[in-house]
Amino acid sequence: MQPLNRTQIAWRAAQDLQDGMVVNLGIGMPVHCSDYIPAGRELVIQSENGVIGAGPEATAEAADADLVDAGSRRITIAPGGTVIDSAWSFAMIRGGHIDVTVLGAFEVAANGDLANWDSRIPDKGPLVGGAMDLAASAKSVWVMMEHNTRSGGPRLLDACTLPLTAPGCVKRVYTDLAVIEVTPEGFLVHEVLEGLSHAALQARSGATLRFAPDCGVLRAPDLTDED
Amino acid sequence: MQPLNRTQIAWRAAQDLQDGMVVNLGIGMPVHCSDYIPAGRELVIQSENGVIGAGPEATAEAADADLVDAGSRRITIAPGGTVIDSAWSFAMIRGGHIDVTVLGAFEVAANGDLANWDSRIPDKGPLVGGAMDLAASAKSVWVMMEHNTRSGGPRLLDACTLPLTAPGCVKRVYTDLAVIEVTPEGFLVHEVLEGLSHAALQARSGATLRFAPDCGVLRAPDLTDED
Amino acid sequence: MAIDKRVASAAAAVADVADGARVMISGFGGAGFANDLVLALRDRGARGLTIIVNSATHPLSFTHTLIEAGLVAHVICSAARGRGKGLSVFEQLYKDGKIGLEVLPQGTFAECIRAGGAGIPAFYTPSGYGTDLTRGKETRRFGGRDYVLEEAIQADVALVRADMADRFGNLTFRHAQKNFGPAMATAARLTIAEVRVVQETPIAPERVELPGVYVQRLVVAGGA
């Protein structure tokens, strides 16, 4: 099977979001998780600009310049939603009221260290945003990213090479090749892409992988890459 | 002239409240200041339970158990008023957004130290409330109190004998006998009750008083003691 | 499954409050007391409670019933004085050393709770500096002024009174009913709101005063 595209990775992560959860979805790829939440599950999407109960992206006709998410997308408010100010929104995040945040990343280490904020573009200004707050304080930090860099290097590492967003925070990683849990003993693989051997996945990783006894197959429906 | 009664002291302090000020009035005697603000002046009464723009006490018919001030009086909301929660109300107080607070007191020292929170009733529980926050952070702390204790002792002192509410905070004192400014050089009297000599006022005070060159006469209209 | 935080009764809402729980109770100045929930908690009978409430003795709050029932080991508040000349039950227990007491300036009390819900473990405040009340606490100078270090307050349960709710747990408050409710709701692992009415449709976004994220259970007042 082909590696998952980015939309399929978002789909896969979305399947694990449970009823009633308060969820923050990172800018870019992770926000698409909200499009694939299994039917019948009701949860609260928190956008760090203060929209509590973010709904889907607005249609062109319904788009309102004042109703945006943290990624400047024009969105809607879901039933039961409201808007709070930034100081309160981050009080909510830092106070541990977010069940899950799904973030993009450059690197994740076997101890849960996360690097997702500094891509080190020469002379470009630093871009931090809310990632450090989310990574430090969400009850559970999930990462979605390609398993490897464009040049083929690993993103799952013994230790991050890029500046950290937060130490020891990542609980799960969804990649185009696998679903991996971060445990006190390091990476534990729960699902692997069909047709990819454990040894091949290990070869594409920069840290030792363990495989769960019930390690299953990573599958996703056909979805066009939206990102 | 008779010493001022408590309502007259409130009247006298109220004459010094200026247009546009944000004012917090302490429980008991000071809240009556709001009844005597000179006609035409518009100011904002902040009650530390979160009523911003407190209006007069409600009539019996209009009284609403949910619309109270910090002293549990059933009040009204003035035009332009709103209600915020306690954490925000004290953020407003602590943040220096209150122009004047008028507080009752047991003792004031020549350096501005204020003692108004612990009357040391044997075995009764301590009652602090919001006085320490107001005293520490209002831009200007005014005190209204009788010049002497029931047993005739002074309340204006070189140093407080009772536990402090806050050090060095009092700017003005309104008593039944005088209006006194607290300056870096100590008490400076601006008004003295008609017929009371400077020496007699000094004799009823526990710290050296200086008298302003233009020291005037303390007068108030006939008002029944409400307290 | 649709989010729906309504529970059948105040008794059901507090049924799992354990011995030794730290319990926040809203209310100040006569408004916003979560009295149905307080009475249910008294009937529940969990012991050794720490009660976090602005006033331990306000006559319109039923907090005193918990103390009188012997369920309270410790009180954190800003006001602990009974109104009469005689001693309240609370004051008698305090005199006898049978109940613990921590008194904070009201603004510090409020900010400690806000901090507890906002992920701030400690902060500096000018309130109480140089007084007996903060004796022994760490102090520090910033910008030429002295401040006291205060630590966050959190709880196992918050009992909060509000006006309207919807099934998401969104709340509105009537007037001065608001007081400590919003901050307490953020600072407890389990927040139970006692409301006048749970409306069937969601509260309009601009009317929500406390997002339902902070509320786990809803009870209609007088409906127990």
Next chain:
Amino acid sequence: MAIDKRVASAAAAVADVADGARVMISGFGGAGFANDLVLALRDRGARGLTIIVNSATHPLSFTHTLIEAGLVAHVICSAARGRGKGLSVFEQLYKDGKIGLEVLPQGTFAECIRAGGAGIPAFYTPSGYGTDLTRGKETRRFGGRDYVLEEAIQADVALVRADMADRFGNLTFRHAQKNFGPAMATAARLTIAEVRVVQETPIAPERVELPGVYVQRLVVAGGA
């Protein structure tokens, strides 16, 4: 005299902003930028400004016009990256060492401003602990977890965008326009709000989102 905070124009509202002023500017995610006031400030031409804004480079904010006009000495923000591959004017100045920059996690940025308005000189936060961004900052352990000490941010002027106002300076916000406006309004000595409309009657108490206590001047957007 009746309280009335309306001023005639954005230009009049910023006429006394001095060289070297610390200026907060609201806006995030495309909403809530106080752009009329920012342009008026650019025309005012006060130099050596410190700008406190969530993003130094958001394309819908006119903050960049202040930078391009050479009025800004220092920026405090959480995002400082231009969108294109090339360097924005801000990034070129930053590369050349001609503009100061302090970058904070967005939640720390927001909380520092909230603290600045709330009389809290400093607080501990978990955000950024163990990262390059907080290197050199004081840290401390509370309850087995590590935190960074952060100090409050205050300003001389806050430029805040809102929806409706009344003569008292009470404000409402439309949707996500809210963002940093309320906190910034509390943390500046002078807060100027740019609004869609100033209504003649007071905003209903339960609809006020920021009390007028925090607002000194009101300007109608597009009315300059």
